[in-house]
Amino acid sequence: MDSEVLAAAASPIDLLAARTQMALSLGWHIIIACFGVGMPAITLLAEWRGNRTGEVAYQLLARRWARAMGVLFAVGAVSGTILSFEMGLLWPGLMGTFGQVIGLPFALEGIAFFIEAIFLGLYLYAWDRMPPRLHMLTGIPIVIAGVASAFFVVTANAWMNQPTGFELEQGRVVAVEPWAAMFNPATPPQTVHMILAAFMVAGFGMASVYAFAMLRGRRDRYHRLGFLIPFTVAAAITPVQIGVGDWAAHFVASNQPVKLAAMEGVFATERQVPLHIGGVAIDGIMRYALEIPYGLSLLAHWDPNARILGLEEVPPSQWPPVNITHWAFQIMVAIGLALLVLGVWMLWVWRRRRAIPESRWFLRAAVLAGPAAAVALEAGWTTTEVGRQPWTVYGILRTAEAVNPAPGLVYGFLLVAAVYLVLTVATVYVLRRLARSTPVPTAPQERDVTDYPVV
Amino acid sequence: MSLLPETTVAVLWVGLTAYVLFGGADFGGGVWDLLAGGTERGRGQRTLVEHSIGPVWEANHVWLIFVVVMMWTGIPAVFAAIASTLYIPLTLVALGIIARGAAFAFRKASTELWQQRLFGATFAFSSLVTPYFLGAVAGGIASGRVPAGIAEGDLVSSWVNPTSAATGALAVGVAAYLAAVYLTRDAQRQGDHALAETFRRRALITGVIVGALSLAGIFVLRADAPDLYVALTSGRALPLLVVSIVSGVASLLLLWWRAYLAVRLTAALAVTGLLWGWGVGQYPYLLPGVTLEEAAATEAVLGATLVSLAVGAVLLIPSLWWLYATFQRGHHEEFGTEERGSRAG
Ligand code: HDD
Ligand code: HEM
Numbered sequence: 156m157d158s159e160v161l162a163a164a165a166s167p168i169d170l171l172a173a174r175t176q177m178a179l180s181l182g183w184h185i186i187i188a189c190f191g192v193g194m195p196a197i198t199l200l201a202e203w204r205g206n207r208t209g210e211v212a213y214q215l216l217a218r219r220w221a222r223a224m225g226v227l228f229a230v231g232a233v234s235g236t237i238l239s240f241e242m243g244l245l246w247p248g249l250m251g252t253f254g255q256v257i258g259l260p261f262a263l264e265g266i267a268f269f270i271e272a273i274f275l276g277l278y279l280y281a282w283d284r285m286p287p288r289l290h291m292l293t294g295i296p297i298v299i300a301g302v303a304s305a306f307f308v309v310t311a312n313a314w315m316n317q318p319t320g321f322e323l324e325q326g327r328v329v330a331v332e333p334w335a336a337m338f339n340p341a342t343p344p345q346t347v348h349m350i351l352a353a354f355m356v357a358g359f360g361m362a363s364v365y366a367f368a369m370l371r372g373r374r375d376r377y378h379r380l381g382f383l384i385p386f387t388v389a390a391a392i393t394p395v396q397i398g399v400g401d402w403a404a405h406f407v408a409s410n411q412p413v414k415l416a417a418m419e420g421v422f423a424t425e426r427q428v429p430l431h432i433g434g435v436a437i438d439g440i441m442r443y444a445l446e447i448p449y450g451l452s453l454l455a456h457w458d459p460n461a462r463i464l465g466l467e468e469v470p471p472s473q474w475p476p477v478n479i480t481h482w483a484f485q486i487m488v489a490i491g492l493a494l495l496v497l498g499v500w501m502l503w504v505w506r507r508r509r510a511i512p513e514s515r516w517f518l519r520a521a522v523l524a525g526p527a528a529a530v531a532l533e534a535g536w537t538t539t540e541v542g543r544q545p546w547t548v549y550g551i552l553r554t555a556e557a558v559n560p561a562p563g564l565v566y567g568f569l570l571v572a573a574v575y576l577v578l579t580v581a582t583v584y585v586l587r588r589l590a591r592s593t594p595v596p597t598a599p600q601e602r603d604v605t606d607y608p609v610v
Numbered sequence: 611m612s613l614l615p616e617t618t619v620a621v622l623w624v625g626l627t628a629y630v631l632f633g634g635a636d637f638g639g640g641v642w643d644l645l646a647g648g649t650e651r652g653r654g655q656r657t658l659v660e661h662s663i664g665p666v667w668e669a670n671h672v673w674l675i676f677v678v679v680m681m682w683t684g685i686p687a688v689f690a691a692i693a694s695t696l697y698i699p700l701t702l703v704a705l706g707i708i709a710r711g712a713a714f715a716f717r718k719a720s721t722e723l724w725q726q727r728l729f730g731a732t733f734a735f736s737s738l739v740t741p742y743f744l745g746a747v748a749g750g751i752a753s754g755r756v757p758a759g760i761a762e763g764d765l766v767s768s769w770v771n772p773t774s775a776a777t778g779a780l781a782v783g784v785a786a787y788l789a790a791v792y793l794t795r796d797a798q799r800q801g802d803h804a805l806a807e808t809f810r811r812r813a814l815i816t817g818v819i820v821g822a823l824s825l826a827g828i829f830v831l832r833a834d835a836p837d838l839y840v841a842l843t844s845g846r847a848l849p850l851l852v853v854s855i856v857s858g859v860a861s862l863l864l865l866w867w868r869a870y871l872a873v874r875l876t877a878a879l880a881v882t883g884l885l886w887g888w889g890v891g892q893y894p895y896l897l898p899g900v901t902l903e904e905a906a907a908t909e910a911v912l913g914a915t916l917v918s919l920a921v922g923a924v925l926l927i928p929s930l931w932w933l934y935a936t937f938q939r940g941h942h943e944e945f946g947t948e949e950r951g952s953r954a955g
């Protein structure tokens with residue numbers, strides 16, 4: 156392969172710019188996408204309760220959330236479009252060779268997007284033109300399609316970690332088994348972990364808003380329900396998610412030992428390896444970490460004597476950035492456990508008093524839980540993506556070979572970064588306005604077309 | 611020889627056509643939003659535009675994603691060549707898409723006049739520039755300025771050249787024209803005859819302009835992309851060009867006679883003729899010296915993708931039909947009862 160030529164062509168600053176741009180756009184999109192996956196289900200839950208009980212609070216909540224969904228889906232769609240452009244603009248070396256290998260899940264994702272967009276149009280705009288039961292039915296394809304699109308796109312990422320289902324001949328892909336590539340070994344743990352994460356981010360995120368209002372003294376039924384529904388969904392998923400995270404970690408331990416070594420800051424191959432908590436890797440040694448004896452051997456292989464491969468197994472040119480990977484992983488796990496504690500607190504009080512804990516500390520923690528879940532999500536992706544470096548396709552294609560060798564990527568990055576900054580400010584601003592403005596209109600998307608007949 | 615590669619690019623081209631006909635018209639709506647005049651005077655037009663594209667633009671937009679994904683799945687090396695050489699206009703397209711989609715949604719959600727103006731201006735302006743760059747990209751490909759390989763072409767002249775200028779302008783014109791045609795009927799169905807007349811006039815004017823642009827484009831091709839010119843004017847693609855011209859003229863007549871529903875069909879046909887003329891004219895070459903046969907993905911990939919899409923279509927077609935039918939039907943009764951928040955302006 157003429158990879159040497161390519162690697163030489165992209166300047167280091169352009170490579171860095173491309174990586175940062177990819178990380179920024181993905182890191183941005185993923186948060187919105189989580190709401191795209193989780194929010195429709197939670198909204199439907201409220202709408203269903205509202206229709207069952209006739210209680211206005213539920214109905215208002217459903218409408219409110221649907222309105223926010225309208226905005227979030229729009230920015231989700233545009234930020235996702237940028238991503239599909241960037242796959243080619245930034246990583247033609249990846250897509251030109253392997254585009255066909257991961258094409259199938261993206262094509263399937265396309266179908267899911269269509270379903271999602273179509274039914275979202277119906278759900279948001281035809282709210283008052285359908286009987287309630289039918290209206291709820293139009294929400295169900297949105298839920299299914301959201302979960303499905305998360306599944307499909309993560310299979311593509313899983314393939315980058317466990318590339319299977321194709322044969323290479325002199326740098327050209329010759330035989331492809333698209334289904335085998337899609338259902339690669341990393342697909343089950345990664346997709347499940349991601350979909351659960353989406354529900355956690357959406358659930359804790361929505362609950363945060365109402366926890367904040369309750370701290371401000373608004374503890375009426377509307378706000379309590381607005382807190383309870385999403386919080387319950389997210390808190391119920393948390394323990395499952397930790398189990399799935401453990402599954403993912405075992406998977407990495409067996410299939411990407413270098414990534415595990417970086418996640419845990421293990422340099423030497425040994426048995427009876429301790430678990431490092433905190434710490435910084437300096438010159439090939441993990442310093443200042445709290446060590447739990449046998450911890451890693453136990454956790455990774457259920458055996459205190461298990462051998463863990465260290466980074467020394469591969470030349471340093473193939474090491475991922477150890478500190479980023481290590482810290483990202485620690486942050487995710489710490490937040491996962493903290494969210495578990497929060498859920499248990501809620502459950503404890505609820506079982507005794509059938510009420511949300513009175514403590515202001517609980518509410519403060521609940522306000523933090525939303526951003527924290529998003530941080531865990533970003534940290535998890537950082538673990539996965541940075542831990543895979545220097546490979547884009549694990550063991551097969553280096554990031555430096557994948558990047559677009561054209562000059563000037565750095566200006567593209569600066570432009571995109573500026574646009575994302577504006578987009579972030581505008582999104583937050585508009586969502587905050589939506590949260591504040593009263594009264595809630597009956598048709599979520601049509602408030603601004605006053606006195607206008609719907610056609 | 612199997613026909614899988616041909617079927618795949620045909621499906622891709624169907625997607626492209628749908629994007630131009632539906633997504634393109636949404637851009638055109640933004641162009642009319644831009645030209646609607648002051649806040650008071652333009653309100654009627656803006657609300658019509660908003661109403662017509664609000665529920666459907668996301669679904670229309672997915673066609674673009676479909677095209678991109680089909681390219682990297684079906685003809686990966688060609689996708690990489692195009693994306694890497696044309697990364698500057700494509701980045702601008704991407705930014706235009708962000709600005710447009712987000713601003714449209716934000717405007718709907720905001721209540722104050724200055725916000726609506728700001729978001730509205732962003733929406734309208736990006737509706738104008740995005741199709742231009744998309745058209746310029748098409749022109750760069752059509753005039754053979756994107757060679758095979760990664761970033762092998764000239765980063766600037768691949769999209770700053772006579773053909774790109776012509777196709778870029780044509781893309782904006784087509785978008786505005788389609789939107790005007792569709793909006794005429796929407797206004798009529800609402801019983802707003804003054805508005806229908808406005809858009810009818812605009813459709814007539816832009817129709818003439820687009821016709822002139824197409825004609826000029828043919829001459830640009832003669833100088834700039836002779837192979838495609840020959841194919842269009844005397845080769846395999848000629849029938850499609852004829853279809854396009856005949857439908858274009860018919861559209862003007864139908865507009866004149868106020869046959870607003872029929873003109874939707876002929877206008878769409880005129881645009882479709884141009885697109886397929888380009889495709890057929892270029893076949894079997896995708897890039898200079900690169901045939902479809904060489905560029906196509908393996909049979910296994912094409913087969914699996916096409917089968918999945920066929921299954922998907924079974925779900926999609928009735929759903930799309932339901933969506934459009936719901937919002938094209940008259941529904942005056944249930945509306946107007948709701949409590950409106952105070953709205954500035
Ligand atoms: C709310 C979000 C969230 C929470 C609370 C957790 N994770 Fe996670 N984790 C993700 C969100 C996430 C993620 C962002 O969704 C990742 C990135 C890639 C993926 O598939 O999931 C991920 C990746 C990821 C990986 C890397 C997989 C790979 O590289 O293939 C491991 C080993 C874990 N997680 C393990 C855990 C453990 C042991 C947790 C428990 C305490 C945990 N995660 C909580
Ligand atoms: C883990 C990563 C990802 C997840 C979970 C995810 C999930 C989703 C979901 C649920 C949506 C629809 C909801 C919404 O619009 O808010 C969406 C939109 C989109 N995503 Fe992602 N995505 C991920 C990464 C990507 C990547 C890597 C790409 C492209 C290469 C991509 C491309 C898109 C596109 C094009 C859309 C817009 C679809 C539309 O117009 O409706 N996504 N994503």
Ligand code: HEM
Binds near residue numbers: 311
């Ligand atoms: C599922 C969909 C995803 C796909 C297909 C995908 C694909 C890619 C590709 C092609 C690259 C560039 C090559 C490389 O650096 O290895 C990359 C890098 C990166 N991605 Fe992902 N990604 C996905 C999800 C995510 C998400 C959700 C995040 C969230 C933060 C993320 C974070 C990053 C980061 C930080 C990098 C840069 C790594 C580095 O250069 O050190 N990825 N990804």
